[in-house]
Amino acid sequence: MPHLALFAESIAHCSLCGQCDEACPVLELTGSETDGPRGRLFLLRQWLQGQIAGEDISRSMERCLLCGKCGPACPASLPLPEMFLAGRLDLQIPHPLGKDLAFLIIGMPAFLLTFLQYPTAKMMEFLREFPSLKNRLPPLNLSAKRLSPPRPGTKPGVLLFAGCLARRVFPEVGSACIKLLEASGHDVKMPEALSCCAMPHLHNGLATQSLLIIRRNLRILAKTDFGSLISPCPECLETIKKVWPFFPGLQEDERRVAREIAAKARDVHTFLAENLQPVTSNEICFWHRPCHMEAEAAKAAKHLCGADEWPASHMGNCCGAPFGYRTIPSKDLPQRQDYGVLRLGKEIATDAASEILASGARTVLTSCPHCMARLQNTFKGMGFSVSVRHTLQWLAQRYENKE
Amino acid sequence: MQKLFTKLKDLLGKENFLTDPASLAGYSFMPDYGEPSGQPTPLAIARPGNLAALAETMKLCSGADLPLRIRGGGTWPGMAPARSSVVILTTGLSRILEIDPDNRSAIVQGGVSCRRLNDEAASAGLFLPPVKRAPSLRTIGGAIAENAPGPYSLKYGNPGSYVRKMEICTSEGKRLEFFAQNNSPGNLKSGLPLASLFAGSLGLLGVIARAEVSLVPAQGPSFGLVAGFANPAAAVYASSAIIAKGITPAAMEMLDQHAAALSGWSETLAKDMLFLEFDGSSAKGDMERARSILAANGAETINALREDSGEIDALWNQITGILPAIRGKMGPFFLETANCPPASAPAFMEHMQNITAKAGIQCCFLGSPGIARFLMLLFSTDKKTVEDISREIFTLELTLNNLLQSEEDLDLTRSQCREKDHGHKEISGKLRDIFDPKGLLAH
Numbered sequence A: 001m002p003h004l005a006l007f008a009e010s011i012a013h014c015s016l017c018g019q020c021d022e023a024c025p026v027l028e029l030t031g032s033e034t035d036g037p038r039g040r041l042f043l044l045r046q047w048l049q050g051q052i053a054g055e056d057i058s059r060s061m062e063r064c065l066l067c068g069k070c071g072p073a074c075p076a077s078l079p080l081p082e083m084f085l086a087g088r089l090d091l092q093i094p095h096p097l098g099k100d101l102a103f104l105i106i107g108m109p110a111f112l113l114t115f116l117q118y119p120t121a122k123m124m125e126f127l128r129e130f131p132s133l134k135n136r137l138p139p140l141n142l143s144a145k146r147l148s149p150p151r152p153g154t155k156p157g158v159l160l161f162a163g164c165l166a167r168r169v170f171p172e173v174g175s176a177c178i179k180l181l182e183a184s185g186h187d188v189k190m191p192e193a194l195s196c197c198a199m200p201h202l203h204n205g206l207a208t209q210s211l212l213i214i215r216r217n218l219r220i221l222a223k224t225d226f227g228s229l230i231s232p233c234p235e236c237l238e239t240i241k242k243v244w245p246f247f248p249g250l251q252e253d254e255r256r257v258a259r260e261i262a263a264k265a266r267d268v269h270t271f272l273a274e275n276l277q278p279v280t281s282n283e284i285c286f287w288h289r290p291c292h293m294e295a296e297a298a299k300a301a302k303h304l305c306g307a308d309e310w311p312a313s314h315m316g317n318c319c320g321a322p323f324g325y326r327t328i329p330s331k332d333l334p335q336r337q338d339y340g341v342l343r344l345g346k347e348i349a350t351d352a353a354s355e356i357l358a359s360g361a362r363t364v365l366t367s368c369p370h371c372m373a374r375l376q377n378t379f380k381g382m383g384f385s386v387s388v389r390h391t392l393q394w395l396a397q398r399y400e401n402k403e
Numbered sequence B: 001m002q003k004l005f006t007k008l009k010d011l012l013g014k015e016n017f018l019t020d021p022a023s024l025a026g027y028s029f030m031p032d033y034g035e036p037s038g039q040p041t042p043l044a045i046a047r048p049g050n051l052a053a054l055a056e057t058m059k060l061c062s063g064a065d066l067p068l069r070i071r072g073g074g075t076w077p078g079m080a081p082a083r084s085s086v087v088i089l090t091t092g093l094s095r096i097l098e099i100d101p102d103n104r105s106a107i108v109q110g111g112v113s114c115r116r117l118n119d120e121a122a123s124a125g126l127f128l129p130p131v132k133r134a135p136s137l138r139t140i141g142g143a144i145a146e147n148a149p150g151p152y153s154l155k156y157g158n159p160g161s162y163v164r165k166m167e168i169c170t171s172e173g174k175r176l177e178f179f180a181q182n183n184s185p186g187n188l189k190s191g192l193p194l195a196s197l198f199a200g201s202l203g204l205l206g207v208i209a210r211a212e213v214s215l216v217p218a219q220g221p222s223f224g225l226v227a228g229f230a231n232p233a234a235a236v237y238a239s240s241a242i243i244a245k246g247i248t249p250a251a252m253e254m255l256d257q258h259a260a261a262l263s264g265w266s267e268t269l270a271k272d273m274l275f276l277e278f279d280g281s282s283a284k285g286d287m288e289r290a291r292s293i294l295a296a297n298g299a300e301t302i303n304a305l306r307e308d309s310g311e312i313d314a315l316w317n318q319i320t321g322i323l324p325a326i327r328g329k330m331g332p333f334f335l336e337t338a339n340c341p342p343a344s345a346p347a348f349m350e351h352m353q354n355i356t357a358k359a360g361i362q363c364c365f366l367g368s369p370g371i372a373r374f375l376m377l378l379f380s381t382d383k384k385t386v387e388d389i390s391r392e393i394f395t396l397e398l399t400l401n402n403l404l405q406s407e408e409d410l411d412l413t414r415s416q417c418r419e420k421d422h423g424h425k426e427i428s429g430k431l432r433d434i435f436d437p438k439g440l441l442a443h
Helices: A008-012 A025-030 A037-048 A054-062 A080-091 A099-128 A163-169 A171-183 A199-203 A207-222 A234-246 A252-264 A268-273 A295-305 A321-325 A341-359 A369-382 A391-402 B002-012 B021-026 B051-063 B114-122 B140-146 B232-244 B257-262 B283-296 B311-320 B322-330 B342-359 B383-401 B412-420 B424-435
Strands: A155-160 A186-189 A228-231 A265-267 A286-288 A363-366 A387-390 B044-046 B068-071 B086-089 B096-100 B105-109 B163-169 B175-179 B207-214 B223-229 B251-255 B272-278 B301-306 B334-339 B362-368 B373-379
Touching: A008 A037, A025 A341, A037 A054, A037 A080, A037 B021, A054 A080, A054 B021, A080 A199, A080 A207, A080 A234, A155 A171, A163 A171, A163 A369, A171 A186, A171 A268, A171 A391, A199 A207, A199 A234, A207 A234, A207 A252, A228 A234, A228 A252, A228 A268, A234 A252, A234 A265, A252 A265, A265 A268, A265 A295, A268 A295, A268 A391, A286 A341, A295 A391, A321 A341, A321 A369, A341 A369, A363 A369, A363 A391, A369 A387, A387 A391, B002 B044, B002 B051, B021 B044, B051 B068, B051 B086, B051 B163, B051 B207, B096 B114, B105 B114, B114 B140, B140 B207, B223 B232, B223 B283, B223 B311, B232 B251, B232 B272, B232 B283, B232 B342, B257 B272, B257 B322, B257 B362, B272 B283, B272 B311, B283 B301, B301 B311, B311 B322, B322 B373, B334 B383, B342 B362, B342 B373, B342 B383, B373 B383
Parallel strands: A155 A186, A155 A228, A228 A265, A286 A363, A363 A387, B044 B086, B068 B086
Antiparallel strands: B096 B105, B105 B207, B163 B175, B163 B207, B223 B272, B223 B301, B251 B272, B251 B362, B334 B373, B362 B373
16 A cells, blocks of 8 residues: 555554534435545554455545645544545546556556647648738637746746646636736746646556656756746645645655655745736625635735625535546446446536536636536536636736726 | 334334444443443443433333433433343434523523533523533533433533523433522522422433533633643642632633653643633632732742634643543543542642552553542552552542432442431432332432
8 A cells, every 4th residue: 555654654543523514515415434534544543454355445545635624623633634645546447447547548648648738739830921811719818928038037837737627728818827827927837748746646546557647747847947936726736735745655855855845846826926916896796715726825816806795605615527537428337346436526516516507606616626617617507607817818808808 | 212213213203213233332431540341231332312202212212121222422420221222312303492681591491402502502691600611512411310420510510500401311210390490590499499300400300301501601712821840749739729719710621741641741731730720800800819819829830721723622632632642642541530528639649649659550640630520540460559549539528528429429339428328328218219119220
């Protein structure tokens, strides 16, 4: 159990008080002890002690959202989300379609994107040079950013780790991030070959593939000179800060780089708040706090958007987005391997969406592209027209209007 | 056995009758601050969703002579499952049946979360004081069965004193309804207050399936004081001085500087501390009077807190997290509870300090000096030293109280208490025979 072994002491130090359970969206829905962090930790402890078989606890591990809400709720500050991630990796939970097929579906596209991205981006840049093609090409506007050395007299360079969704599904979020960083006087760098933070692979227990992706990112980042690493995705940021430096299998020099990068990783809103003034607007939106966003970061985002008085979900309801990493329809799966996560994810998302609808708000601001995708799909499925936007999009638009 | 389990699965539904290894292990533990120890796993977990299903489940299990273990939210180190037992989860009994603002009462099923009840009662301007700030996992049935003093017991008493009526399900599946004798409006009945037997019964007589409880009007925002002292005994002396002057804070908690430092208080703030909360119409005046008394009784620092600014909530969060936080930082420790008559609290505190100092082991003290209930955290790997301390403190308790605390005191390490039994064990045994003739709910 290479991943879990890192947390053996913390697992033994838990008193099973249950305060973490109060923050768990899955437990709130099912009421089952093994669906909550306390029960899950106890099962990991039993597994470490050889008192229960790994296959018997996989259901409990798989039904964890890895949303991270239990971590801050622990009075002993035990790294609960990291323990559950480690448990999932060590269990190597078989994907419903089998590990090989899962790798083909989930892992291979990421590999292809990772390895082919650079030449693709270069080719796109080349093609854009032709006036007739310029406007016909897909909006790979993020890939158009190129590395530039820091200009003398400007602030230290910022490295943008856009993450998969802000690059391909919501490129407008990545563009807004760049606009705001530049407006606050920073050089923005975005190495073309950087892509996935490896979280989708981690969610599926694909340890080997995760390690390869983390290593590749570290190699690229080690060659890049930057002052701070910024991401519009709190989940990417958390993975970089909390998973990369401790991931088993890294060489010592890779781990050193991972630690250095983690120390430079900063939330985009707290970073922007140092240079930008909050916007004033009469518009009232609903504020959905992403689970992976730290309290200080959420405070900064709300402050910048002038959202302190906006309606917000109680304690920040999870939207169930992480269960969306399981993209295979449940009807195609044998019941034993489904573990009901797709249904659970849907119910959690419906609860979050219903709370928003009940507030009367028809625009939702959040700071995570995963939450955006999940909430947009949920509202659509429920038949409601609600605009879900990233705080950076909202801010960029207001600063643009102001100018 | 298979036949019985099939019957129970049909009765409760497969999602409410669990026999898979993870669920069996997942319901085998309780909060534990000591060395993790292997718990026997039960045979099955049953979660009835209504009172009829509960009675039928108990009856079927009892028919097969299966030991039964009642579990609510699993928030207090209570009854761990026995080998070959069936765990009866009360969390399926989660309906709030009525909140009656006119009668200031609520009728709830036993598995209702204390916090949920208080959240819903708040919309009627009421609350159930003993479980204010209870964790959301704690159930009403569990709170009554434990009847454990909470932070607000000084002013408001224990959960058991709020029960008006109770429906019990015995191990044989009989549903019985009892009333309690208390001063709630409209509840001045004569006769044996049998419901009171179940408050503090630790689930040994039956399951609290439904309860009617008294609620109290909300007391408005409260005010608080945090005072720092040179030593824990000084804090306890100051708390006695406040009560002697006729002031009754809603809550009064003490913790020594070791506990404060270990649970994450900053170095500068970690003193031997006394925290007082005042509510009701006289809260502000009481707070000012208490401030003067604290200053005259050795308080080195005094800071005021307000509930409406979130300061009191934040402090309570820190206080309720102390034991898990210390466990996380220091590893296993022995947790000893001790109580005495409130008037003896300062002397008792000094005695406890002397006993642990003589043994030369690291120790933390915290507790509620107003009700003279203390917790001692003993950090030692030497079980014998800890047992010696425990025995010495228990003897001190008996000398001051001259009475048993509870069923728990009849355990082996405290065998000398049998001399002070005063017939408790005999009568309690007979009562158990009445409600649980096969002894299926016994420890």
